[in-house]
Amino acid sequence: MSAQPAFADGLMQRQVQFNVVTIPTxxxxxxxxxxxxxxxxxxxxxxxxPEGDSGLNIxxxxxxxxxxxxxxxYSGNRPGQFAPGHFNGYVLTFLTDCVLIAGAExxxxxxxxxxxxxxxxxTPGSLAVNVSAIPFSGDDRLTIxxxxxxCPxx
Numbered sequence: 001m002s003a004q005p006a007f008a009d010g011l012m013q014r015q016v017q018f019n020v021v022t023i024p025t026x027x028x029x030x031x032x033x034x035x036x037x038x039x040x041x042x043x044x045x046x047x048x049x050p051e052g053d054s055g056l057n058i059x060x061x062x063x064x065x066x067x068x069x070x071x072x073x074y075s076g077n078r079p080g081q082f083a084p085g086h087f088n089g090y091v092l093t094f095l096t097d098c099v100l101i102a103g104a105e106x107x108x109x110x111x112x113x114x115x116x117x118x119x120x121x122x123t124p125g126s127l128a129v130n131v132s133a134i135p136f137s138g139d140d141r142l143t144i145x146x147x148x149x150x151c152p153x154x
Contacts, residue, residue, distance in 0.1 A: 010067035010148050014040045015095040020048070020058050021128070023087040030087075033058065037095075040065045057083075059136060065092070069107070070127070072142040084133035089119075091128045096151055099124040103147035110143035120144065 020033040038045040046063040059082065062073040070092065082088050094100045104127055105117050113134050121128040129144065 011040045011065055011094070011100075011146060012067050014100070016040055016045065016065055017093040017095060018046050018063060019091045019093075021087060021089065021091050022083065022085055024085045026086045028086070038065075063090075063092075068146050068148055070144045070146060071110075072129075074136055074140040075138055077136060077138045077140070079135070079137040081135045082131045082133060086132070087128070087130050088132040089128060089130040091126055093126040096125060098151040099149045100151045101125065101127055101146060102149040105145050107143040107145050110141060112140045113142050115142065124149075 016038055018036040021030050023030045036046050044062045044064045048058050049060045059074065059080065060077055064071045101122055101124065104120050104122050106115050106120070113131070115134065119130045
């Protein structure tokens with residue numbers, strides 16, 4: 001008998017890398033936070049605060065990656081605004097060799113930011129979320145539904 005790869009029905013049990021990325025202008029090089037890596041499970045995968053060693057002023061956020069959804073929670077923040085730029089936001093990269101993300105969309109009923117699906121960039125293994133110049137407060141939430149492709153757990 002040969003071993004068959006295990007397939008997950010969604011994002012659970014997947015390894016995910018999270019980065020904050022800013023690109024001030026289209027011609028500028030990107031500034032990137034250190035890599036945060038977690039295994040998707042129950043509860044919050046990433047709890048970020050300001051990151052002084054990279055020089056990035058990260059807005060505190062809790063990121064909960066679920067089976068087919070990613071939730072960003074900004075509870076406790078004072079009102080402010082994300083820095084403007086060509087790109088200022090988050091990149092979640094799923095550490096796999098197959099096409100894991102087939103699509104993504106903002107869940108408007110669970111999102112308080114003035115965002116559209118145009119603010120999302122999807123590649124086979126990653127999702128980039130551009131929050132450039134968007135105002136925020138401690139009451140804000142962002143929810144993204146993920147269309148997960150057939151992809152064996154590695």
